[in-house]
Amino acid sequence: MARAATTSDVFNAIAEPQRREILVLLRAGERPVSELAQELGMAQPGASKHLRVLREVGLVRDRRAGKQRLYGLDARGLRPVHEWIGGFERFWNESFDRLDEYVQDLEQARRSS
């Protein structure tokens, strides 16, 4: 077996710095491919490929506008990721010294239920 496919997985899609940058850029509104490529300092095919990945995981949608193809943000797919990470919020809010104590409370509560 080898590495998991980057496509069809939002976690992997946003693991790429350039793709994260694309998402940030698209918060300001729709943009054509060549403009994104220029802002990323990469060649057009590179941008197209990243956009393909983002499209396949649903983080981006595209729309034709004349010769150009405008890409726009569809952030809904980020919500589950945000929630998954949010499941760790109390762990980074608790100070480290108190973590063990906290975990023990958790385990104690589980045992007595």
Place this chain on the structure above:
Amino acid sequence: MARAATTSDVFNAIAEPQRREILVLLRAGERPVSELAQELGMAQPGASKHLRVLREVGLVRDRRAGKQRLYGLDARGLRPVHEWIGGFERFWNESFDRLDEYVQDLEQARRSS
């Protein structure tokens, strides 16, 4: 050039399903490697290697306990990721029909500043 290193990058570290599962398991408290390997249904070296990645990005710390080595969660590194994704919150909260309108408001505000 090739793929970015998975180590020293929290986004990549959590892009791996098995590593995410490890983090979830560690919310219940510290665990030795072999126990994690068993719960993941993978061999011990596999678990060790994932734990190494997680340790190198700082999401996990380890502590010796006799022959065993206990791994514990250190979720602080997840906070920046949570915040980065949080920067898209209004985009998934806005309904899609109203998104264009919203973006136009943004651009208009920018122009008039």
Place this chain on the structure above:
DNA sequence: TTGACATATACCGATATCGGAATATGATAG
């Protein structure tokens, strides 16, 4: 239809990945 422009795809090379098997390191008990 032809040409110009915008984007997508195919192919390539260098490298990173993941899991498995074998082996090395480390700690403890006797």
Place this chain on the structure above:
DNA sequence: CTATCATATTCCGATATCGGTATATGTCAA
């Protein structure tokens, strides 16, 4: 010291990745 248990590291094969270059597809204008 030695044997045993727990974990880490190394090596391997199959595959995926990323960026670049060349080429294909698609759209519009004349």
